[in-house]
Amino acid sequence: MTITNATFPVGAPGFSTHPIDRAAHLREDVDKLLALEDHSHARAYVVHRDSLLIRRNGGSPTALLTLEEARAYGANPGTVFLGLSDGKPVFGMGIAANSVEALLTHEEVAVNDLRGAITQGLLPVHELSTIAMAKALVGWHQRHGFCANCGQRSVMASGGWRRDCPNCKTQHFPRTDPVVIMLVTDGERCLLGRQSQFPAGMWSCLAGFVEIAETIEDAVRREVLEEAGIQCTDIAYYRAQPWPYPSSLMIGCTARATTTDIVVDKTELEDARWFDRAEAALMLKREHPDGKLGPHPVAIAYHLLAQWVNAAA
Incomplete structure (x- = not known):
């Protein structure tokens, strides 16, 4: 009996393909990142804990939102630069619990558990790696707002791939x-x-x-x-x-x-x-x-x- 799977062929589990260019050379260029946020093709994944905002696009669901849409739904202003997809900037954004609660009555957007969205086939397989980046980084920022060295509040840096402490100058990096x-x-x-x-x-x-x-x-x-x-x-x-x-x-x-x-x-x-x-x-x-x-x-x-x-x- 041979085991096969059309969505995740044997040897190709989820979250393991990398279609996005991480463009790490842009992370320290604040002016460039701000310009990319204003790019007409800029998109964002909005993450809340283990869930993802998914908009019903005329019956076809999508988790890739314009930054204007993301902010209108209540996403936090801080963005994490994930990279470039076909040259177009992609970001990760968080959203507060009260904003999520306000969305429960909206028909055009849902806050879906990520595991459930995957098993239901709501998300393209080629996007899962980038979604994993967004979820992990947004969650890290939400859990690590203070410097572990001196206790002062730290700030997002390097396009969201680092947190810096303005008090003791310690740099903090996301862990795997x-x-x-x-x-x-x-x-x-x-x-x-x-x-x-x-x-x-x-x-x-x-x-x-x-x-x-x-x-x-x-x-x-x-x-x-x-x-x-x-x-x-x-x-x-x-x-x-x-x-x-x-x-x-x-x-x-x-x-x-x-x-x-x-x-x-x-x-x-x-x-x-x-x-x-x-x-x-x-x-x-x-x-x-x-x-x-x-x-x-x-x-x-x-x-x-x-x-x-x-x-x-």
Whole structure:
């Protein structure tokens, strides 16, 4: 049974394509950035927490708003310069909760949960990487308004890619948190786990944050042992995926189990178990007789599992 997906082909998870020119050389040119904001083709993604403003454009939804539209809906005045798309400037903007509440009665615009908008097919796949940039950067500014060194309020700089403290002159940069996510196999079986916050019936690959002074390989071994009591070896890199919740880099890996008796850490997982290829394929295809599900194709976990299933096809 071969696993395929038209929207996210195996090996191409969401948020991982980069059609935008980040144009980093423009970030320090304040005059140029101000001019780009006034450009007739300038557009912005407006982010509120894990949601995105989406305008219904004559029945065709779009998240790319003119800056005039964004401000009219209540977006905050500060913009983050994301880059150039076909030479046209694209920005990220935040919006306050009271402005979002005021939009709930508007018919022409909705505040959609990003995950839901993706699963419903409301957003073009080629825009997801730029949307991830907007979400991560806007969220970072909202959470880091004060200098961690002296406590004074910091200000946006470098087109939104830095915050500067006017008091102690410390520069602050947005962080990306590395996360290992791994498919551990034992011959014809793979190890999947389930967390309590997962949708009903869903199982996925084990994952965890890389700790300070830890290699990717050591993080894989540690997380699998901690969460499921399984020892593993032969760790190999598969591919990475930006994951804007809030700002992670998922480092996809494979590994071979050297032990098979599962001991679940109930503080991390609700359950963990071995699945054979046939059962994993049914889960990915949403055809499992017991309603068990694999991860959504937007996530790298789906692709780790699918490439393993397809390897036997």
